[in-house]
Amino acid sequence: MIHPPAERTNCISSALTLEIVARTAALKAGGKPVLSLSVGEPDFETPPAIREAGKYAIDHGITRYTEGRGTLSLRKAISAKIARDQKLAYAPEQILVSNGGKHVITNFMLAAINPGDEVILPAPYFLAYPEVIKLAGGVPVILETEPRSRYLVSPEQLEHAITPKTKMIVLVTPNNPSSTAYTKEEIAALAPVILKSKAWVLSDEVYEHLLYDGRRQASPAHVPELYERTLYVSSCSKSYAMTGWRLGWGCGPPEMVAAAAKLQSQMTSSPSAISQHAAIEAVSNDQKDREEMRRVFEKRRDLIYSLVSCWPHVEAPKPEGAFYMFPRIDGVWKAAGKPYPGSLAVSAQLLEEEYVAIMAGVVFGDDRAMRLSFAAAESTIMEACGRIEKFLKKV
Numbered sequence: 566m567i568h569p570p571a572e573r574t575n576c577i578s579s580a581l582t583l584e585i586v587a588r589t590a591a592l593k594a595g596g597k598p599v600l601s602l603s604v605g606e607p608d609f610e611t612p613p614a615i616r617e618a619g620k621y622a623i624d625h626g627i628t629r630y631t632e633g634r635g636t637l638s639l640r641k642a643i644s645a646k647i648a649r650d651q652k653l654a655y656a657p658e659q660i661l662v663s664n665g666g667k668h669v670i671t672n673f674m675l676a677a678i679n680p681g682d683e684v685i686l687p688a689p690y691f692l693a694y695p696e697v698i699k700l701a702g703g704v705p706v707i708l709e710t711e712p713r714s715r716y717l718v719s720p721e722q723l724e725h726a727i728t729p730k731t732k733m734i735v736l737v738t739p740n741n742p743s744s745t746a747y748t749k750e751e752i753a754a755l756a757p758v759i760l761k762s763k764a765w766v767l768s769d770e771v772y773e774h775l776l777y778d779g780r781r782q783a784s785p786a787h788v789p790e791l792y793e794r795t796l797y798v799s800s801c802s803k804s805y806a807m808t809g810w811r812l813g814w815g816c817g818p819p820e821m822v823a824a825a826a827k828l829q830s831q832m833t834s835s836p837s838a839i840s841q842h843a844a845i846e847a848v849s850n851d852q853k854d855r856e857e858m859r860r861v862f863e864k865r866r867d868l869i870y871s872l873v874s875c876w877p878h879v880e881a882p883k884p885e886g887a888f889y890m891f892p893r894i895d896g897v898w899k900a901a902g903k904p905y906p907g908s909l910a911v912s913a914q915l916l917e918e919e920y921v922a923i924m925a926g927v928v929f930g931d932d933r934a935m936r937l938s939f940a941a942a943e944s945t946i947m948e949a950c951g952r953i954e955k956f957l958k959k960v
């Protein structure tokens with residue numbers, strides 16, 4: 566008899582949606598007309614110039630280990646990109662390049678959190694957060710938010726949740742799964758509350774270039790008093806359709822970035838040299854392709870919002886960024902005088918009866934909702950929403 570896996574693997578859960586993914590694949594293999602609104606990545610190819618830069622790296626020997634925190638040329642390029650796009654000043658020594666935004670988040674959490682520290686996490690949240698917090702030994706303090714307040718946290722709510730044990734506050738803007746984004750004023754209103762604590766602010770801005778209706782990205786790092794305590798995270802994944810390249814970056818004070826870089830250097834040595842070379846091209850030159858993708862997403866956002874907002878007894882704020890809608894659906898069952906079966910049961914039934922794959926809200930910390938991704942063709946969005954509406958009418 567040999568030892569079982571370590572305790573730390575028991576404190577985190579694996580994705581609840583795996584069954585649905587397997588069932589979707591089985592139905593498709595059986596020839597069923599399955600439509601998917603479950604995808605969490607852009608349905609575009611990586612732009613050609615970025616692909617060429619990756620090929621160049623492979624053909625020209627840019628294939629070795631690099632500096633653990635990312636090459637100086639990439640960190641300089643990211644520094645220039647952030648100054649250009651977000652008007653934020655981060656020197657190369659304030660930048661850590663990792664294998665995707667998720668890896669940056671993990672590095673920062675491991676670098677900042679001691680066992681028993683509290684981390685404030687607004688729900689609905691990107692599903693990795695509670696697990697990574699627990700992996701770092703932290704205690705997730707979940708703040709529930711409501712569709713009528715665009716799923717955003719209010720200063721009062723935050724004030725109530727902060728304790729002397731609060732080590733970090735997570736803000737994701739635009740958010741996955743709600744697709745809503747804080748305005749400059751909304752962030753400014755949170756600032757005095759945050760400043761009363763000693764907490765770090767982890768600002769996940771991986772969707773920063775997918776904003777609609779002329780919105781501009783607002784970051785806690787734009788508030789001068791918050792700049793020093795903000796750990797700003799972004800990534801090539803969503804902005805440049807590069808999910809598989811695994812390349813993200815985090816910015817903050819040099820000491821915290823150095824601590825996170827030390828952890829990374831022992832765990833992975835460095836991010837992929839090839840992806841880093843391609844990322845230089847992405848962050849330096851590719852605003853045109855990025856903007857084109859954003860426009861397509863905005864058009865799809867208009868379409869899905871026009872469809873979903875007509876569903877009776879469903880509450881869904883208009884997506885302000887990213888590519889998701891997060892309708893609260895339990896009102897449909899309430900209006901019919903029936904018990905709500907829960908989002909996992911709804912997603913399973915929707916798949917079996919109407920052949921539509923969605924993500925159950927429970928995996929994002931809100932069992933009353935479901936996540937619909939509009940990283941799909943307009944024809945798919947229309948047909949899938951029609952089937953969901955038919956399904957809800959049958960309740």
Ligand SMILES: Cc1ncc(COP(=O)(O)O)c(C=O)c1O
Nearest residue numbers: 665666667691741771800802813
């Ligand atoms: C809010 C949020 N943060 C971080 C990530 C991680 O992105 P990546 O690791 O591909 O950069 C995702 C991916 O879906 C996300 O939705």
